[in-house]
Amino acid sequence: MRRAGWYALYAAVIGALAWGIHAAGQRVDYSWHWERVPQYVVSFDGEEIKAPFDGFVALENDGRTIRLNALRTAESASLTDFDRLIVGDGDLVFEGDVLAIRNGIAPGPLAWGLWLTLKLSALALLFALAIGLVAGLGRVATNPAARALAATYVELIRGTPLLVQIFIFYFFVGTVLDLSAFTAGVAALAVFTGAYVAEIVRAGIEAVPRGQMEAARSLGLSYPQAMRHVILPQALKKSLPPLAGQFINLIKDSSLVSVMALTDLTKAGREVVSSTFSPFEVWFTVAAMYLVLTGALSLWVRRLERKFAHD
Template identity: 40%
Template sequence: MAAFLLVVLGCFWGLLQGAENLGYSWHWTRVPRYLYKITDEGWQAGPLLQGLWLTLEITVVSLLLSLVIGLLTALMRLSRSPMAKGIAWVYLEAIRNTPLLIQIFIIYFVFAPILDLGRFSSAVLALSLFEGAYASEIIRAGILAIPLGQWEASASLGLKPPQIYRFIILPQAIRQMIPPLTSQGISLIKDSALVSTIAIYDLTMQGQQIVAETFLTFEIWFTVAAIYLLVTTLLSLLVRYLESLFSVQ
């Protein structure tokens, strides 16, 4: 952690020196108004915190949907149906071998008008499909990590495959899947910055808007980066806690 902080401070110092060489004039005192404001009605969130809230909204909804998509895809890959395996393979190859930005554009400009989807729904769908492809591999690996004896013992009790997954396999696999899935959630937060390209006023888009209006380029982008860093660091600490918790158990 100390080394990480030193690297961050070193980068920050280098950027400050570069801005100073460019003759940039700093105006940090103008930044707080874009984070919060105090009015007669009390404390209110500024544009950046409003954007952060929308970013977290998109992240949470996309994460839940990606888990559902990932579970279904993993089960399709593990099934005996050639058609199910084929559909899952095509989906995984198409998603993992194309950039997320292109996927967002295709969903928003091609499929959204057909399906009557708004910007928020298009962004959630694109992120869910993208992250679901990676979540499916995590879930599949967790399922395959369960010893074969568990499957055989479950079958000998007369349980059907859906019951085996529900009552025996998934409860055990979840312990191994939670830490990497939480890490995937961290990646989702960072990937969500791309939804600003379709005019969704998330944290990144709010930052762009403020920079265009005020020309506080360095101050605003440093602040936006710090907010992302704070959120992802907190989630990283959660991942470490979960890993230590499950390793003890």
């Protein structure tokens, strides 16, 4: 079969899947309302200006200035850059209440959720790399204590569900160390992913022929120098595909932090569903936004693979 025939087969399979989704919607007598979704991604209703603390609203004579006087302290704040007023003179407002609207284009709830997911995943990825590298080196160390500690960490983390670890970090570790929900979420994801990265690093190091280490030591390099300059660069090339898969899993696993009162993309999706009563449209949109993140990461890793292949 020629290449055009294979592309035609691909298009036919995709078309069949699209028809299947449409037929499923018809079978449950579902009414599609895609027009409700875009405003929750990008809002043209303007940006909400929210109260920074609890207090009473005082409008200046010009009607273009809001003064918010704190409820229990002498603190006050003035707001002038707005286009539409929501509150009235003398109103009691609480932190987070909307005071006014500034016209323009603003991110919707799903966009904010996507940004939190991206920030959470990026920070967790960086810490997971550091944790996994240390634990992976511990797994191949000659020191029995380092090897035992690394093995205990890997088996303990990989042997318990991520959701349970999130609860432990949020309710126990976070309470003891006074961590915010965001910090606890990053820590839980980093520790969990770090255990899998450690095994990937260990496998990558063991895939490098032993003669490489012996040759490096014979040239006068110390063990740390040989590991840094000879072994780890080769192990990284071999480890890129599984690392990419693990980082993609990290982005998807970040959806579990919605149980920690963090409005990530998944929780934002639930809130939008409750507002629009359009679950299929919203969850398809959320899935597409996750796909954008994971697809961008996959593309970046493939470029790294090509770069290392030519080095």
